[in-house]
Amino acid sequence: MWPFASRPAKEAIEKRTNLVSYSTDIEDGVVTETHLMNNDVKNFTWKGVTVTVKDSKTGAPKVILDNIDGVVQAGEILALMGPSGCGKTSLLNVLARRDVSVAAKVEGTVLINGNVASTSSFREMTSYVEQEDALIGSLTVMETMYFAARLSHKNTLTKAARIRRISTLIASFGLTNQANNIIGTPIRKGISGGQKRRLSVISQLITAPKILFLDEPTSGLDSTASSEVISFVKNAAKKNNLIVICSIHQPSTTTFQLFDKLLLLSGGRSHYFGSVAGIQDHFNSLNQPLPLHMNPAEFLLDLMNTDFARGHEDAEARLSNIHRGWLNSELAKDLDTQITSAQSNNLPLPDSTSSTRSFFIDVATLVHRSFIKSYRDVVAYGIRIAMYFGLAVMMGTVWLRMDYDQRSIQPVINAIFFGGAFMSFMAVAYVPAFLEDRANFVKERHNGLYGATAFMVSNFIIGLPYQFLISILFSIIAYWLSNFRPTADGFFLWVMWLFLDLVAAESLVVLVSSIFPIFVVALALTAFANGLWMCVDGFMVTPAILNVFYKYVFSYIDYQSYVFKGMMVNQFAESTYTCGSKCECMYVTPLAAECKIAGQGVLDQYDYNTGNTGKWVGILLGIVLGYRMLGTLVLMVKKH
Template identity: 60%
Template structure:
């Protein structure tokens, strides 16, 4: 790429970098001349034979500043695997990787690469309820040093919005399943722009075709080192790249200038038709999946691999890397400058707050569902009088309210999975870890869960004629609130363990069915099978909610024994033709003095779920 083009392409962002001051300059002051890799190999265990299987073999290459490299090959050729290795990410689950990554001829660690690079995923992990400008704003808040002023951040955001041709969509929502937002190509540009906030020197892109189709996008990313995996680009898109690394069955078939593709393959006897898309020709050449004569195709592919490994061009790539290594003294990497870690949870909470009131899926639909449940429950158990014939009805209502409020927390799964997907992307880019995410997720949900508990109780509690005083009402609200917090914490844990909607939904439903069965309502705790009692009952948060609500209703209330004065529950008030509520509690083995203990157990269970969720997120790297 000539000097004139490089200067023109980099002009938009260089002005912003100068305006950002010394702190911003410190972040981006490392001059990157080249990025290289030597003998990259990836081995996995074959699922059928259980023997080691080489899926990427001795890939070597180098790319200079200002160049764009296309990783191409048929499906299963190793493109994404190589891209992950180059970005210092996990290649694939259970893989054994050998590699040597070089920046300016010096070996680069994971920390070094994350400081100077960004990775754009194949799937656009964006918050659909944020606008384009807000998406870039939060990317800046999470990744730029806290010392950079607000005006400098806004200047960088405005520059990226303009450079990517998003001025007309800057205040548009990204888009949710319910609310239409920007187009797919515009989402791709937003994804790339959000990764350019820190002015990375190396940009890794997984299948970025829609983003690269935009001339405005290309104007920005052209001055970086760009490594992009791409499936089958058009001729125009293919010609945007400077270099091509072609893979097939994990081996290199070509690694050199895009302009030299036609001559190279002609030299090894594979002549390209004059007006054919070069990308289409080479993919067909190395793809053996749909060839009838597999033997002939495999032999031809071996010849292509051998021709490259023995070529002068392959030797030239090795010489370029050796020249970089010999010409660069080893040095310590500059200290990374990142966002203030103490402000990251606040930023995440701010982003989640915007999402929570805009995205009706997160809490809006849940509030509507709970209000519908409250109306149904209040009208079914409408104004029950305090006669002993209604004692079972009151008990059933207590179980139903607590159990189904808990069960309906499954509606939170889609919103959490969207948050988790964004967390995975931002964690892989080194922005923050699971602690900040879990703290922000927990705190932002508390006000909404309290609102749900309060609104539900206003309807269901008074329509059902539960203990009619302020103390009884607020104790009911407290138990429902703890119930919902525990239920949502369970959803978070299971969605972290099983991050697929249908699977997480099934697991959460099963868990709630288990808790309903052993919470003490179906079978009283004293007669519950010892296995279920000691293994599950005592860790069942629904059990403590049920006990607490039962004590709240029956601990300070009496019931009449009917016209014949035959009391179903013997108590000290039987001579007065009344049933003391505590007599009902005794049949379940519940003690009115255990409320504080029940609350303590609930808090421990909630904390346990959250800690386990944090542990799962900490141990899982993707």
Template identity: 60%
Template sequence: MSKTGSIDIEKGAGADHAHLTNADIRSFSWNDVAVTVKDRESKQPKDIISGINGIVHAGEMLALMGPSGSGKTTLLNVLAHRPATQGVTVKHSLYLNGSKPALDAFLKLSSYVEQEDALVGSLTVRETMYFAAQLSLSGSITKSERLVRIDALIAAFGLQDQTSNLVGTPIRKGLSGGQRRRLSVASQLITSPKILFLDEPTSGLDSAASFEVINFVRTIAKKHRILVIASIHQPSTTTFDLFDQLLLLSRGRTVYNGPISDVKDYFSKSGYEMPLYINPAEFVIDLVNIDFAVDRAKASDQLHSLQEAWLRSVDASALRSQAQDISEHASSTDLVYEHETANAFLIPLTLIHRSFIKSYRDVVAYGIRIAMYMGLAIMMGTVWLRLDANQSNIIAFTNAIFFGGAFMSFMAVAYIPAFLEDRQLFVKERSNGLYGPTAFMVANFIIGIPYLFIITILFSVIAYWLSNFRNSAEGFWIWVMWLFLDLLAAESLVVLLSSLVPIFVIALAATAFANGLWMSVNGFMVQPETLNVFWRYVFHYIDYQGYVFRGMMVNEFGKRTFECGSGCKCMYPSALEDQCKIDGKAVLATYGYKTGNEGRYVGYMLVIILGYRLLGWTVLYLRRT
């Protein structure tokens, strides 16, 4: 699964580069890692973590442990070259084989498994592995080689009997928690990374499942000489013993950093004898956790003495000397990693393929939405049932046009959960260097087009003819066009707001508010000419619902006449009044609308849709979490 080779020095134009192949990673070390943040009360710098040194060799597993708030996740993110916490200052020196790697090189040779499984629930185990390989390796190795690698990993992680099983969704049961964690790790190993970061890999699992997951990782790490660094919270004794090294933190400082086998002797020498038949992991965590201490001052003094004891220890001195030696002899060249990578042109196609499978299997994504729109169409068609073309129904036709466009747009909020799931997966895959926001946004837009068009057709076939709108094929297809543009704009708005605030309740509230705003200023509630100047010039002219309403109104009334009824008292004066009829253009005139501007309205709609997508892309580009 890995390449072989050696380090070569090649001179480029203006800079030297150490070319490193997959088999060359021997050690990963860090020196004086510190993260500070400004204290809210004192406004002075406050250490989150400080003075952390360490080294992991190929094939070793390091357990990063400590009580809640000790800085485990922050340190893991720093080591993985990921953003730590907003508003912090980070200082560190990270080395691979004694050389400082460039960021892109480091991301290519490492993988990060999140605490939460960012998996597509509607994919099978084999499909999950297949798309992980496609996004990482397409174009760099042959299809047969990818399949061999997939089969090997599935077998290595004991998932052979689940290859055709779905990962699982809230509606459809799938893999167990332990199987999902194994699949998450396996999918990150598809590129044969040499450094694997695991954030709480046993979170939410029982002791048996936790052992199962870590044991599989250990087997792979030993076999392929992978460096593993895992933050872990109070593992069982058997799980704890699977690790080679322990880095114990408390209040952002090191309490112990060395072999697992030496933990008992080290603390015994420091005056803290470990009782028989106790889980060593529980013992050391309880020892350095002062959050629940009865005597806080005494516990704080004890913790401080443990931290100082480590700083004075022979082990700490040896580790500092080793880190300092690496720092002093660090290569000044950039480390370039020769790594298998995916073909950038194939990534959007792979994302579209994956999204297509997800969309037709995931009932929440489009199935429920189609059912909702069908229900709305039946309700609308039967409420405005077979309206006659007389002047008493003109207001009803106008109301129906507003209702059809506005509420079809409003119901796009149902897409929020599906998009947030896609976005979560995008954030994980982007952090691992697989692709950027452009590929994601293009794939997201393209995959939505056919489904939105199907929704538009199904809704229109029912609502348009039942309501007795203009009886012509031309009128029907123009209605379909406007409704399709309406849905494209509404879904683009959902993408923008959900990218800006990726929290379901807030995104739902923001989208509902935005739709309420567009309904209010689209020209139906208050005609454009009499709309308050602020709302008219600030919001009305960028209101996509307003252009949809205009287009539908022109489609319905621009080529239709209405009977004035008995007594020929026409509500809207027109040139046909002497024939006891109303020219539909007279209705348009009351709104300030004219025929002949439809092409311009379509252009405005396309600009708005593109604008929403570009803004959504900008938000995704700027936000990395």
């Protein structure tokens, strides 16, 4: 693990920068590293937290949190526990300054060291670990930590200190043997569920938060893995003076006893706040003794739950008595005293440690991470490349070696439409990969790592080489097999139009998936939009006779229409076709006397003029920019 002597030894090495101090202990070959601020977070308090929403059925005000108080000291880990629907997730979101629900009214005070922290300062001091592991499955454990550290604005660690801290955290959370293992994708097995939860936690600890919020960190884990996760978190809290607030559903006895404090909720009201060790005495005083040989957490949850109680009215009355008993208890009075003392001491907030790293470094880091993800994750681009390869072979063999006789004109037009329209239509395969990236962005944006613009720019950049590769591979097969205009400039113009087509199509996927981040909905709407673009791009109905509504509302913003125009001009502007043995020309052009058709005659039927390539490319780029800007705006506005 570490190249240190195995004999017991203990050293302390102090390294100081202008803002941050590091203390490293070496014992039995294991390194532990503590990150200390000049002014630590000593306490986190909240008083009178009340949340009111509108009832979805009646429209009347509905209280989901009612006058909740609490205080957590540095180094403590608090469990928010209660039956489903008790309000623990809502409380966690209020404390973490996240949206509770649409149009929720939030009242009460939440203070750090007795002060109201600004939004930027609060983000520097806190991190939030989601219930669902929003990890990039194709990265390794070490890479996940590396990029989390690189993206963090919350510390000013040097590169050497950052690498040291990554290794320390990985070792401290028992992931050393998995450091070079990938997290896991749908087609590649990775680390276990418990290891993923630990990684989710340390990927936030690397940003050196002073307050850590955990939403159901043991969800989906067995009792052993659950206690393992909480044990590692508890050790980190003690060693780093970290405040941890954790919502939890039904912990095992071992896991439950690891918490320092418990806030017990039911129906949005407090029924206990205090040490886990003090639970038995308090509930004994209420004539609700904890049974022997029973998980205390399970007993408390049964006590708080009225949904499945046989005697519902008796259960409600019992719960009311427990609530009143809590309000009148010495513990409640002591809590009020602690909160008053903490809020009146008004200790200074920690010094700001935000780095001055530029937007461009954020983008470069995200591009680097996305590059690793893209070449490892065959779902993102590997399957798509194989799909487009198959499409190219199919197209090239169906329209095999079309000759330059007039009977081939319509099939060639059909091939041009198919090549452009279906290439963009197949971009819907990008939906699941983008939704995964978006989920990771939402998590990291909430933790203050980077914004929507950096995410959108990096997403655009990383897609370009793959879109160009797809365009080249598709064209090498389909273009020459179909016998389109056999010149170098004709080939590369075709590649250009196909590339712009894919760029626009993927940008449409990004916009729709940003607005509707649900796989089935995003897939259906993107497919519908592409179907609409096919109908009005000029192939199905020529622009001259297209319905006025569709022409002026949709056709001018249809990126496929400009691709179709460009490909048509590329193929026909300089081509000629023979009129057959009977010299009966389908299109009347100046070459009719020679029993030939000038390709311009075909373009005239569609009212397409030459010399507009630059304008059409500019419009296409404008559409791409519009999609991306709208997508960025959506991500800025949407919170989830």
